[in-house]
């Protein structure tokens with residue numbers, strides 16, 4: 159295990175960012191999102207969640223894929239190449255690390271998404287254990303341990319120090335690169351810090367949420383439940399829950415045309431939107447209830463059916479951010495589970 | 500507030516029982532104490548579960564477009580929500596005869612994000628205690644002044660008076676709030692240089708994630724199909740490229756609701772990135788007041804807004820350049 163004084167974190171960031179991009183949670187206009195570090199930027203360890211998850215780094219909300227230029231009868235296509243430079247992401251929480259696993263299932267299985275795969279191959283992820291979980295967190299219900307967040311390198315803040323341990327080859331290489339700044343230490347300080355976080359985790363009000371009504375093979379049981387009618391009513395059909403979610407992976411492909419030049423880009427889509435998966439015949443989810451149901455069935459039934467894991471990771475972002483406070487916790491509880499009283 | 504809540508519960512149950520309405524649109528208790536959701540209550544027993552406390556910021560008037568098409572619907576409206584209701588009536592989006600309006604008294608709604616911004620984490624319960632809020636958290640109990648954590652729309656509340664109702668709970672109505680300071684920040688922005696102002700908006704609007712919550716919550720945004728949802732419009736609603744899309748979206752939206760926006764504050768309340776969208780709308784309101792005389796959208800249901808009405812007294816388009824704006 160390696161140790162660094164928290165007050166020296168900027169030296170660590172400067173060393174890493176000397177020859178590559180470093181993404182981390184940064185404040186802008188009062189909100190914290192992943193951004194590119196530049197010298198002097200401050201990392202605030204008390205911020206638990208970014209508004210948009212780390213998904214935005216590996217699968218950006220908006221990315222150009224190709225451009226087309228027409229000149230007279232000539233038509234030129236210029237594909238935009240996937241990322242080919244190494245980069246590092248710092249400050250990822252355990253829930254977002256699991257969220258990336260869910261994205262991997264989708265984007266790295268056949269047909270592989272080359273843009274996403276390139277970023278995954280070139281990115282080294284440093285996770286940071288959650289020192290102060292929020293009441294909205296229920297990652298532990300999905301078997302996630304916020305004190306052992308995983309990824310290439312995992313860090314935990316213990317008093318004045320931040321302690322790193324590498325989990326992968328990439329992680330070992332990165333810690334070697336900044337070895338001058340780090341000193342060796344044993345596990346005891348990290349273990350103490352984790353023990354005190356665990357005390358809080360035991361008190362999380364949503365941690366004992368009962369997921370037994372959900373999961374593989376539950377489509378028939380849940381699809382036509384009458385509860386959907388009432389639950390969907392308050393929903394505004396906005397994209398907030400999908401856009402802040404670390405695992406929502408649907409995107410749309412659009413063209414943006416200015417003069418002779420057209421840029422083909424993709425951007426996140428939301429199953430809550432009325433034009434989601436619009437096709438020549440229209441849409442197969444014409445009303446709000448169907449769209450609303452899709453989001454939760456996808457996370458809690460269809461994804462488990464297909465990939466053997468829930469694609470909710472309990473980060474609680476949608477719980478905190480939905481403008482009408484309708485969220486996956488309310489949905490899970492509404493459909494039963496004997497401990498969900 | 501507990502008293503009002505009790506009265507509301509029994510009164511709503513009574514209204515369902517005596518056939519005045521077949522359902523009530525109100526707020527329902529969430530997982531915690533701050534996350535009430537709008538909900539419909541369609542039986543007398545259900546109505547006993549409705550909630551009314553300082554976390555009922557959501558404006559329920561827009562739900563009436565969808566849920567008051569048939570039958571008779573009762574709705575709880577705070578003073579600020581009644582302007583939206585009137586504006587919806589003006590624009591023929593809802594029918595007065597289908598709706599029974601219960602005007603509920605309000606002394607300010609709380610913004611849980613402001614409590615969080617004070618560094619208070621892990622909030623598991625919030626109790627009102629006179630002027631204070633007692634916040635229970637995973638990390639111990641904290642007491643804060645309610646006045647310090649009001650929603651932006653409540654900080655600059657323009658009226659405690661209901662502009663439409665069938666009955667009021669409590670019976671005594673409030674008054675307009677004359678000194679509400681709601682243009683203070685607009686004036687600060689006006690005093691900036693064009694560059695500073697651009698920077699301010701660039702920083703704020705570039706946070707936008709194009710979730711459209713502001714549009715979807717807005718009671719003035721009631722187009723059956725929004726131009727930003729039309730894939731053929733060339734201004735797709737989803738891309739968040741900060742070079743064009745976001746500013747375009749916000750400017751178009753602000754123009755479109757100009758003269759119709761009642762300043763209900765929903766757009767800023769719902770924004771997940773805390774973008775102060777109300778400032779755009781307030782700028783328009785201020786301009787309209789200056790060019791066309793004091794005007795408050797939604798004050799009554801039969802007024803013609805200055806921007807959709809022609810009089811020979813109207814300001815000339817040159818008024819802005821004559822004033823020397825940059």
Ligand code: SF4
Pocket residue numbers: 392393394395396397398399400430479480481482483484485712
């Ligand atoms: S559940 Fe909430 S955040 Fe999601 S679309 Fe509906 S209103 Fe928006």
Ligand code: SF4
Pocket residue numbers: 399402403404405406457469470471472473474475476477486
């Ligand atoms: S559904 Fe909500 S709680 Fe679950 S991972 Fe997505 S944002 Fe987080």
Ligand code: SF4
Pocket residue numbers: 206207251252253254288291292294295296297298302303304471472473474
């Ligand atoms: S959900 Fe879990 S991992 Fe995510 S921030 Fe909360 S405690 Fe940490």
Ligand code: SF4
Pocket residue numbers: 706707708709710711712713714766769770771772773774776
């Ligand atoms: S609610 Fe906020 S983030 Fe969402 S579209 Fe509106 S301004 Fe953008």
